[in-house]
Amino acid sequence: MMRPPEAESFFADSRKAVGDTDLRRKLEGAVGRHLEQVEIVAGAFPQYEQEKVAARRIKEEAISRLPELLEQLRRNLEAKGARVFFAGDAAEARNYIVDLGRKNAVKLAVKGKSMATEEIELNHALQGAGIEVVETDLGEYIVQLRGERPSHIITPAIHLSKEDVGKLFEQKLAAPYTNVPEELTVVARARLREKFLAADMGVVGANFAVAETGSIVLVENEGNGRLTTSLPEVVVAVMGIEKVIPRASDLSHFMEILGRTATGQKLTTYVNFVNGVRRAGELDGPRELHVVILDNGRSQMLADPVLREALYCLRCGACLNVCPVFRRIGGHAYGTTYPGPIGSIISPSLVHEGQAGHLAFASTLCGACKDICPVKIDIPRILLHLRWRATEGDIAVKWPQAAHRVRTGAKLTARLFAAPSLMRALSRAASVLLRPFARDGYLSWLPPPFNGWTQSRDFPLFGGTGNRVAGAKSAPVEAGNTGSGPTGSRDAGQRHDPEAHETEQAHQ
């Protein structure tokens, strides 16, 4: 089982991750290549912006009509012979699927790529019931062999190199070592074929569920989603309530953007429509089709006017790729099913990850996520909202002592800021008192709780680092002889420009 994502472990794991130069090199390489491709493909598509706006509108409509659309979806799925189960939380969803496995005497379940089943920790539950579970998406297969969780919602093994995979296959599958991706794929493919043919249950997620037609739509690149939904006798699709869209025609907009933003493809290799059970005369398709519609905290998001926007998410993974924090610490350090910016805004609401409130603070609010998001989710705004809710005590965060002290210090500073003349007097005093300890206008040590700063940077001296602006008539501002360069001498820090000084005085 997964550890609860507490603040304490986030600090420890992210610290370990930034220190792991090997991991950082792999991440930066893989994510960088990925993004380049996304940029090329998106740049060559003039209607991109327009399609994003259209997609956003559809999501807005769907989420505002959610109860009605889910009901319509249920009716239309049932009309096609599927059975629909509404799961309030992860445990209900898990139990339903495990029961299904038991009733059908399932020995082997194959899985298509699905973050919702990661969220409910289905593999663990099925294995507990004696059912073998095999992930069939290549990336998922790799992390499963390693006993890990996916580190990215689209590219689960992004933290690994092809050499890592070669070694893994050599160890676990007794395959001769290679680092050639095509050869590695052949190895996995041979193993997975056997599993597909032997499986008595297929489990998938859903990228979209069309209310109007009762169709489950799966977007993928390996064909494993298609095999998982057409070969086994019993098929289960697990979807969050937010996956429903009104009309089949809406898909045209999503198809234009999803591949481009997620993987830099114009269109994914496969777009599968699962339309009910096998009908008389059909050669493939399941005898039983079950659709598990998962809430698990999503209605809570829906009820929050700021947070509800998070339900528009397509799980394209683009916000992870551009996030400077994700790119430094990788997915595992987050400790949540969904890492990166989207994970930080939804995890606190997902029932079993209710402890993830600290993640909203682990962002510089740089806005890169908001800029790339194909449905324009204002992630920084939601992060700010969650920070406020955490401060109000709506979301509990167990801060480690150091971080807690920073917050107390910030509160105190903010109160001082409300008294400008006092603040100015204090800065002047600090400037005089600390000047003997400064070197060219910088301090290299700060006391707790702000010592985190001086671990890797110097801190400017109160009252100015010594860079002065010369008045119009006096000496020109010259680069190189003031400021932070090694040539910037102590004198630079103490040099006073009489005119600038006067200006300052005049306004105090």
Add this chain to the structure above:
Amino acid sequence: MAEIQLFAGCLAQTFFPQAGEAVQLVLGRLGLKVRRINDAFCCGQMAFNDGLRKEATTLARRLLGAVDPALPVVLPSGSCTAMIRVFYSDLLCGQPELAQMAQRIRPQVFEFSEYLTQVLKVTDVGARFESTVAYHPSCHLTRELRVTNGPLDLLKSVRGLSLREFEKSEECCGFGGLFSVKFPHISAAMLEDKIARVSASGAKTLVSCDLGCLMHIGGGLHRRRLGIETRHLAEVLAGR
């Protein structure tokens, strides 16, 4: 003579008086009368960004009270400008009176380079600055205010200045206000990459429109003794 108000913000008032002075000098040379807002210290962003809404509201109230709504407000900071223009509506949503005051001044609030290039329509202020310069486009300026070309146009018009590009310049420097002390290891990892790219560009001066980034990158550069100085854009434009 046209008049504007200058709100320097907490970082300029505490650590970088030269930035406010430079703005004053540059705008003064363009014939504007500059009135400093001295009765407020901080826009409240630091507090707001940490979820401290009560403290942030107090600071916003103080600032809104100190502003003359009839005159433009110019700030030497993209992120404070974004705070007032973009985030005040969220911060003050429960305070109709303050929200209304914020609404009233919103169209009059400008980041320094934005005011020069978009309001005054000036890109050449007659400055001279002898250095090789790299420009760091700060996050809020770029992605909240969409001010991207103005600062570059201003820099290109400076005599003696040679502009260098550096890789991934639009990536965040890792400051993020309290983020830098709360998650110092992540912040430092971001800073490290920023510094490596700036220094690979061969620049001797790093320029930005945000003092937060300059404090952060400047502190990192100083620690590493790389011989690269940091300057607010206004300081460069004040050079003669």
